[in-house]
Amino acid sequence: MALLDAGPAEDAGDGAGTKAGPRIARPRLPSLNRSPLARKIITFNLLALVVLVSGVLYMNSSRDHLVTQREQAHIVEAELIAAVFEAALPEGAPVDLAAGDGVDAARALDALRLPRGIEVWVADPSGAILARSDIRDAARIPGIAAPEMPPTYITDRLNDVWSWFEEVTGSGPPEAAPAPPEARVLALSRTVAGSGATVVHTVGVKGGEPAFWTGTPIERGGAVVGVLVTATVAGEIDQLVRAGREEVLQMFAIAILVSIGLSLVLASTIATPLSDLAEAAAIRQEGRRGQDPARVRIPDLTGRPDEIGNLSGALRGMVAALYDRIDSNEQFAADVAHEIKNPLASLRSAVGTLRVAKRDHQRARLLEVIEHDVRRLDRLVSDISNASRLDSELVKEEQEAFDLVRLVANLAEHLGEEAREKGIEFITDLPSEPIRIEGLEARLAQVFVNLVTNATSFCEEGDAIRVWCRRREDRVLVVVEDTGPGIPEVALSKIFNRFYSERPQGQFGNNSGLGLAISKQIVEAHGGVVWAENIRAPDADPGGRPLGARFVVGLPV
Template sequence: MTPGAEGEVPSPRRRGLITLQNSPLARKIITFNLLGLILLVGGMLWFTPSRDNLVYQRAAALVAEAELIADVVEARLPTGVPVNLAAGDGLDATETFARLDLRGGTEALLFDTQGSLVAQAISEGGASVAGLERGEDGTLLTNALNRLWDMAAGLLAPSAIPPAGADRIADARALGLRALEEGTVVETRSDNAGHTVFAVAAPVLQDGRAVGAVAVRSAAGEIDRLVRREREQMLRMFIVGVLVSIGLSLMLASTIANPLSDLAAAAELGRDRNARAMSPGRIRIPDLTGRPDEIGRLSAALRGMVAALYDRIEANEQFAADVAHEIKNPLASLRSAVGTLRLASREDQRQKLLEIIEHDVRRLDRLVSDISNASRLDSELVKEEEKPFDLLRLITTLNEHLGEEARAKGIEFIADLPAQPIIVHGLENRLAQVFVNLITNAISFCEEGDAIRIWARKRENRVLVVVEDTGPGIPENALTKIFQRFYSERPPEHFGNNSGLGLAISKQIVEAHGGVIWAENIRPTDADPASEPLGARFVVGLPV
């Protein structure tokens, strides 16, 4: 079939990602992917252990620094001589602290046992050390995200760190007095700007007796800057992840939303009232069967469904045309008989015309009844529930009734059925209708002295039921037509006694059960195929 032929489905049109801006499915895919990423990064930022690790490491480093300074002071104290740090007796504390090289904004203070400030040293920055340079500042976007995070964290979980006092010297003095009694102590505070400040106090010992305390205080916000820098790196990765997620989501959505949109557009075209004006030919479902996924399956299913619907529509149209044609024949005969009846003067002519009228009325009644049954058959086959039943018992019951009819006509009726039951799934009354049609057809074609044989055999996963007769057989040119609606091949004396729907209905019922039915002539073995048949054979195959 050429690309433009009727029923041919064109390839789906190529569309870019920009068309997904109007796709709810694409927006959902992107939203759900971003939600997962946001929850992951937000959870890492909220429950991050890095801040705790940094706090611990910085506090441990500050403890080591405070104890080291205390050891330096202790090393310069004389042994065995009482020392008064405030009076400078035995130690020049100011000169010792002046030599301390503190970095990073650290402040060191020395107190005596009374809490008096003896010496103080403050970091002046100093030269940078290779390998310890700070990284570059964040970008405008990450800085904005950082501020938003700080605001949200401040609202959802206010800091539990106690604020520092207004006088840092007083705070250090209080911590130093604690160290005289408890040993090295660590304290975490926050300044007025909310920055974290660490303070450590370590006792200065002489001969095992505390003679003073060294308090070391970190620069305000030192840990906050480290955490912020780490968060900066995470936010950068988050931005990259967002961009990658959106790009991949758009690619995924383009392989889902665009084909679904094409399929929906084709289906909607068939739904619209003006579909005929828009597309005079068949509705064309995009061919996506090459995709090894659910969309490919959906495309194949829709294409098959549309093809089945068009076949059903065409069958209904053909059925309606056949019905009109079949009804016109008896109606024309009736019209002619009624018109002639008015002109007939002899009683025998009038009686003959009345017999013709009565025959045509019976023919119309039979035809309308058969047409009604045929038109309801599809819906009934779908609605009725299939059940398992014994096929041989059904055939035996039919043989008992129809066999009497055949024998009354002088026809020998033979049944050859297995002893074991054969269970099939289906509609028992509908399959009974099939075998009634086949047997009554055989009886109608047979004459006195002929024979009818019905037999059944099970073959693996199928059962064959055969109805044979020794009648005149089937004309060769009719073998392919006898299952068509309204086709009837009967002697002239039987004209009008059949609607020609029986075998068509039987074929429809058998195929609805997943079976097959065919007809053939019975001929002698090795005989000329053109020789006169010995009878007719109808075979029904059903799954078991």
């Protein structure tokens, strides 16, 4: 059948170095100064950790719960101690705690085994202090340092920083000296004597540390004969809270170190390979020292089962396709120069001969040669222009769904008339059901026009052309067959090369040799295949004359 054209088979080099097996690059720690991505990974990981710890430290109500529980416990303690004094009062005898009648307040208080962290006063209803618990530890008095707790280095440093900030900005509350214990005992005694009920005062001393002052009546027969006042150690609650916070902060410090380490490891598996890929893909005109400036070599990270491996494979494929296209364009330019030289040489020879020709018929013959070569050049330039624009146009045009059967039927109806005018029988065998595919309808129409006109140009009167279409699972086949002279065996591997043409002597110069190459390019851009073969009988001699030629186009459905 028709032997129009083809293009040089593009080399399959990968454009990214030798094709060794996929490998996994050994991670290395990135430079934070040169890797914004690594800095972001570390920053965001630490930010999430800081927000979490801040919420644990400052957005919970553990301190309020401790204050409430400690206050309730302190009331119970005060009422129990008062009950001990009430039980010691004699029945039926007059009671005067100030005079020592009924019970010796100081002796009874000393006899009690008081819990650590509590101070007790006994006063008469007027507020006069009658007895006070033995002071064995100055830290038990509210307003003085609390009992020793485990060291809280991190919390203390943070508190120092916060205190310095408040001091510099003047935003902290004014620090007031705690009231003397005697004054608080006097006020509570008078309040309790007047109400006859337990009274609790929660006061803040230095740093807002709470201290609980509780006054409860000592009663006999419903009358208040004395007042028991208790006080807790200032800062006891905050010491417990600080101890808990210290543990959280210590774990936070360990978590920061672990997070930074894991972030660096994560960055080494993400940022470093990306940096290597970006550096390798940065095409510089002058090239890089020690490397071929004409080639960009992408690191082979396709052994990684993640997006970095996919990106490496995509970049290597892209670079390979780019260099294949560059090589193809260079070969195309060389082929174009070669093809244009032939008619130019013929024109130069004809013009030179025309100058010395003496007879009119010789001049007429030379003018015909010149005209033929000019038409040949015009056709060649037009086909070259179309071929050079084809790649970009295939990318720019949007594919749409269309009925392939209807397209082939419309083309066959028009092209069949031209074939019949030459005495060629034109047969179509198309499915009755539509076959819809995604593609560029106009471009695929160009392919089928090339194949049919190619077949027509090789057929003579009495020959036949058959166009048929079948669907095979996820493919559709469009076949153009003819009963022409067939394709020489040596040409089967060349007919899709650019500028290749093998035609009868009478058709020399009428074709540029680009039609089949363009058709192949269009079909492959649609994810399809196209090939040519000779038609032979099943038992025919492989070296004998074929029955015709067959061109097959396979497209995905």
